[in-house]
Amino acid sequence: xxxxxxxxxxxxxxxxxxxxxxxxxxxxxxxxxxxxxxxxxxxxxxxxxxxxxxxxxxxxxxxxxxxxxxxxxxxxxxxxxxxxxxxxxxxxxxxxxxxxxxxxxxxxxxxxxxxxxxxxxxxxxxxxxxxxxxxxxxxxxxxxxxxxxxxxxxxxxxxxxxxxxxxxxxxxxxxxxxxxxxxxxxxxxxxxxxxxxxxxxxxxxxxxxxxxxxxxxxxxxxxxxxxxxxxxxxxxxxxxxxxxxxxxxxxxxxxxxxxxxxxxxxxxxxxxxxxxxxxxxxxxxxxxxxxxxxxxxxxxxxxxxxxxxxxxxxxxxxxxx
Amino acid sequence: xxxxxxxxxxxxxxxxxxxxxxxxxxxxxxxxxxxxxxxxxxxxxxxxxxxxxxxxxxxxxxxxxxxxxxxxxxxxxxxxxxxxxxxxxxxxxxxxxxxxxxxxxxxxxxxxxxxxxxxxxxxxxxxxxxxxxxxxxxxxxxxxxxxxxxxxxxxxxxxxxxxxxxxxxxxxxxxxxxxxxxxxxxxxxxxxxxxxxxxxxxxxxxxxxxxxxxxxxxxxxxxxxxxxxxxxxxxxxxxxxxxxxxxxxxxxxxxxxxxxxxxxxxxxxxxxxxxxxxxxxxxxxxxxxxxxxxxxxxxxxxxxx
Amino acid sequence: xxxxxxxxxxxxxxxxxxxxxxxxxxxxxxxxxxxxxxxxxxxxxxxxxxxxxxxxxxxxxxxxxxxxxxxxxxxxxxxxxxxxxxxxxxxxxxxxxxxxxxxxxxxxxxxxxxxxxxxxxxxxxxxxxxxxxxxxxxxxxxxxxxxxxxxxxxxxxxxxxxxxxxxxxxxxxxxxxxxxxxxxxxxxxxxxxxxxxxxxxxxxxxxxxxxxxxxxxxxxxxxxxxxxxxxxxxxxxxxxxxxxxxxxxxxxxxxxxxxxxxxxxxxxxxxxxxxxxxxxxxxxxxxxxxxxxxxxxxxxxxxxxxxxxxxxxxxxxxxxxx
Numbered sequence: 001x002x003x004x005x006x007x008x009x010x011x012x013x014x015x016x017x018x019x020x021x022x023x024x025x026x027x028x029x030x031x032x033x034x035x036x037x038x039x040x041x042x043x044x045x046x047x048x049x050x051x052x053x054x055x056x057x058x059x060x061x062x063x064x065x066x067x068x069x070x071x072x073x074x075x076x077x078x079x080x081x082x083x084x085x086x087x088x089x090x091x092x093x094x095x096x097x098x099x100x101x102x103x104x105x106x107x108x109x110x111x112x113x114x115x116x117x118x119x120x121x122x123x124x125x126x127x128x129x130x131x132x133x134x135x136x137x138x139x140x141x142x143x144x145x146x147x148x149x150x151x152x153x154x155x156x157x158x159x160x161x162x163x164x165x166x167x168x169x170x171x172x173x174x175x176x177x178x179x180x181x182x183x184x185x186x187x188x189x190x191x192x193x194x195x196x197x198x199x200x201x202x203x204x205x206x207x208x209x210x211x212x213x214x215x216x217x218x219x220x221x222x223x224x225x226x227x228x229x230x231x232x233x234x235x236x237x238x239x240x241x242x243x244x245x246x247x248x249x250x251x252x253x254x255x256x257x258x259x260x261x262x263x264x265x266x267x268x269x270x271x272x273x274x275x276x277x278x279x280x281x282x283x284x285x286x287x288x289x290x291x292x293x294x295x296x297x298x299x300x301x302x303x304x305x306x307x308x309x310x311x312x313x314x315x316x317x318x319x320x321x
Numbered sequence: 322x323x324x325x326x327x328x329x330x331x332x333x334x335x336x337x338x339x340x341x342x343x344x345x346x347x348x349x350x351x352x353x354x355x356x357x358x359x360x361x362x363x364x365x366x367x368x369x370x371x372x373x374x375x376x377x378x379x380x381x382x383x384x385x386x387x388x389x390x391x392x393x394x395x396x397x398x399x400x401x402x403x404x405x406x407x408x409x410x411x412x413x414x415x416x417x418x419x420x421x422x423x424x425x426x427x428x429x430x431x432x433x434x435x436x437x438x439x440x441x442x443x444x445x446x447x448x449x450x451x452x453x454x455x456x457x458x459x460x461x462x463x464x465x466x467x468x469x470x471x472x473x474x475x476x477x478x479x480x481x482x483x484x485x486x487x488x489x490x491x492x493x494x495x496x497x498x499x500x501x502x503x504x505x506x507x508x509x510x511x512x513x514x515x516x517x518x519x520x521x522x523x524x525x526x527x528x529x530x531x532x533x534x535x536x537x538x539x540x541x542x543x544x545x546x547x548x549x550x551x552x553x554x555x556x557x558x559x560x561x562x563x564x565x566x567x568x569x570x571x572x573x574x575x576x577x578x579x580x581x582x583x584x585x586x587x588x589x590x591x592x593x594x595x596x597x598x599x600x601x602x603x604x605x606x607x608x609x610x611x612x613x614x615x616x617x618x619x620x621x622x623x624x625x626x
Numbered sequence: 627x628x629x630x631x632x633x634x635x636x637x638x639x640x641x642x643x644x645x646x647x648x649x650x651x652x653x654x655x656x657x658x659x660x661x662x663x664x665x666x667x668x669x670x671x672x673x674x675x676x677x678x679x680x681x682x683x684x685x686x687x688x689x690x691x692x693x694x695x696x697x698x699x700x701x702x703x704x705x706x707x708x709x710x711x712x713x714x715x716x717x718x719x720x721x722x723x724x725x726x727x728x729x730x731x732x733x734x735x736x737x738x739x740x741x742x743x744x745x746x747x748x749x750x751x752x753x754x755x756x757x758x759x760x761x762x763x764x765x766x767x768x769x770x771x772x773x774x775x776x777x778x779x780x781x782x783x784x785x786x787x788x789x790x791x792x793x794x795x796x797x798x799x800x801x802x803x804x805x806x807x808x809x810x811x812x813x814x815x816x817x818x819x820x821x822x823x824x825x826x827x828x829x830x831x832x833x834x835x836x837x838x839x840x841x842x843x844x845x846x847x848x849x850x851x852x853x854x855x856x857x858x859x860x861x862x863x864x865x866x867x868x869x870x871x872x873x874x875x876x877x878x879x880x881x882x883x884x885x886x887x888x889x890x891x892x893x894x895x896x897x898x899x900x901x902x903x904x905x906x907x908x909x910x911x912x913x914x915x916x917x918x919x920x921x922x923x924x925x926x927x928x929x930x931x932x933x934x935x936x937x938x939x940x941x942x943x944x945x946x947x948x
Contacts, residue, residue, distance in 0.1 A: 216887025
């Protein structure tokens with residue numbers, strides 16, 4: 001079966017007075033229908049840009065300079081702005097990190113949800129209200145009727161985020177791009193939301209692209225994962241493979257740096273150095289400057305993403321051989 | 322005082338601006354043609370004003386001495402801007418008028434900004450009753466249209482440049498007080514201010530070392546933009562006879578006196594002072610815009626994540 | 627780590643008045659912290675965990691006297707910080723310093739590192755010029771930054787570097803106590819590890835006492851000797867790291883610890899999902915504040931506030947179940 005989203009060799013560049021910042025350098029991955037896909041990495045790795053590039057919402061002066069983004073087989077990068085507008089919020093929906101910033105403070109929840117449905121022609125008249133209530137209830141928001149009359153600021157962060165997801169669901173999107181949807185929320189609320197996402201994803205076969213920096217979240221909710229570093233995917237594959245049989249020094253470093261009950265009080269294993277500037281043109285592997293297994297070839301040749309196991313790819317000279 | 326002396330920091334800052342780092346505010350400013358043009362125009366204006374007595378063969382006329390014999394001559398090589406009803410060379414008048422305009426504008430701006438900033442900073446930082454008292458005072462001033470208020474105050478004293486400067490300054494400062502207060506209130510909650518308190522730095526030092534420097538950019542922009550307005554207000558006061566008394570040169574007064582002469586075809590009498598006003602105010606406005614654009618990264622649209 | 631009490635927090639209550647309306651009709655008292663009692667031992671690392679609205683940031687602010695609590699005492703080496711006069715407070719500031727969550731907003735964007743780290747020294751000592759620069763450089767080296775950082779400005783630093791500068795500034799006056807308010811929350815995982823290691827190193831070298839406030843349980847468990855759990859302004863459980871992590875006794879603590887995402891896809895332990903939202907601090911539930919979300923709620927919970935029950939030496943929880 002064809003994947004619902006196929007990103008192929010995507011390149012995004014941000015021109016700045018100091019030179020071009022290569023936000024994405026050849027990113028490729030596929031998301032199947034109804035799958036929970038995790039995009040994980042630290043700040044500056046390009047994960048948010050990926051989400052925006054798919055929706056053609058890269059902040060100017062940044063632009064997509066290469067690659068294809070196939071949604072149901074059609075290249076989004078070739079579509080007109082009008083066609084994209086039809087798609088956004090309808091077939092592909094985005095849930096942002098800070099729900100209070102994404103919801104309009106001047107309109108009630110009801111107005112915003114029905115507004116979206118109206119705009120995309122999903123329903124009319126009385127059906128609008130019904131669907132809105134249905135979506136909100138599906139997300140565990142009791143008393144949905146009263147909620148419709150509330151303004152965003154009257155709701156807590158967790159509730160606001162549920163409303164955002166409800167808005168994505170009521171238009172029956174095929175793909176939801178969730179950019180750090182729980183980072184602004186408390187830990188106990190976080191899992192309420194994530195559990196809901198997983199449940200909904202399974203019930204309605206919605207594909208979800210979950211962008212996060214939290215490896216724990218990815219491990220517990222996603223089926224497949226792509227690890228980003230400096231605009232490139234360094235490791236990719238099924239979540240079990242990736243976490244239990246990690247085959248890239250960066251991913252290993254990230255996992256080792258996490259506090260773990262087994263080594264309380266000891267020195268955490270750190271990744272030495274820091275992320276290179278995105279302005280530099282790096283020949284060879286982006287992680288070479290910090291890798292403890294670095295070899296001569298790593299500095300000269302950029303490692304391609306190659307299979308290192310069943311449904312498991314890694315861009316590393318060490319493991320590729 | 323800050324550990325590294327203020328003098329050295331200022332010098333370093335100035336030298337740094339001569340070759341600015343790409344992407345910095347100053348760098349954008351220097352690439353902004355309009356802003357650079359407006360700075361050039363203003364520098365030129367200042368030079369013309371400063372050297373006025375030596376730039377014209379008729380300095381006495383510039384200051385006001387009439388010469389009826391040459392009255393109302395159209396522009397010529399001897400009088401490039403023509404002469405006014407009292408026979409004075411209009412170019413000389415415009416040059417000396419520049420002095421009035423610039424002295425007035427700069428004095429008004431500097432004094433009102435300083436005064437307003439101090440009061441606004443104190444009100445914004447300390448809050449409570451200090452804030453209430455200061456704000457109520459500013460409210461009183463802000464309740465009146467500035468021009469009307471200036472005219473009222475000016476009419477109390479004797480007409481003169483000093484009088485009109487004073488009057489306008491008194492109506493000007495509340496705007497800055499308000500502006501600064503708002504800025505200070507937002508900066509006050511920033512963590513670096515808290516950190517300074519945690520170190521034990523006393524409040525006054527915090528205001529001068531941490532709060533004001535981080536607040537000054539929008540204030541400076543506003544102040545620069547308002548310079549044009551200040552000059553215009555002085556001219557307006559002169560226009561209605563409350564500003565600089567004749568025969569002293571003032572562009573507004575010149576436009577007023579020369580109004581009727583357009584009908585008789587003596588167009589040069591009000592036109593050149595009017596143009597001078599226009600160019601100066603425009604230059605200040607564009608300068609202010611330039612500073613604002615350069616200082617505000619969001620306006621330029623740069624970012625990657 | 628001895629048993630000597632460095633900081634003794636007694637009956638700390640903080641409230642603020644919100645609302646106002648016209649003529650103050652709608653004013654509400656929001657009790658952010660309620661009768662908090664806590665002792666911090668010299669040389670230990672005490673973790674304070676809780677979610678939004680629990681009052682942990684207010685606690686930090688109270689300790690450093692950034693806000694004035696309604697009642698209570700904060701005894702630092704037996705002297706009450708909250709009732710000190712100006713001069714004593716100024717001296718007191720040398721003993722207790724705070725490191726803030728967002729490294730960038732805690733550094734004045736217009737100052738260079740020399741100015742930032744030098745400010746405490748300039749305020750309290752007579753060091754100037756070359757001597758000052760040397761001292762600042764020494765501090766920077768201690769936190770792992772080279773002398774070339776002296777001229778940099780905050781926007782030229784990475785998150786980790788900025789946090790190190792903040793640490794250098796906090797250490798400048800040789801304080802005994804450091805209050806760390808979410809010091810790694812704004813940092814990437816790899817940088818977080820660096821900072822955590824650095825904190826441990828510095829503590830060892832200078833005999834520091836830390837109060838670590840965080841919502842990141844992983845970091846807290848890794849670094850802290852004892853953990854205090856706050857919910858809606860009250861302390862619900864306090865105990866040694868081992869005890870609390872392995873057998874949390876308060877239902878909230880249990881839920882909190884089980885909610886932490888673990889980087890293991892095969893994690894099998896049950897997750898306790900709490901229902902509902904955190905109640906608003908302006909109208910806390912009567913009785914036990916947690917009863918509205920507690921999976922084991924009983925009638926008594928709705929009416930009476932639970933007292934602190936000692937479970938083991940140094941480990942107690944406030945719950946009617948015990």
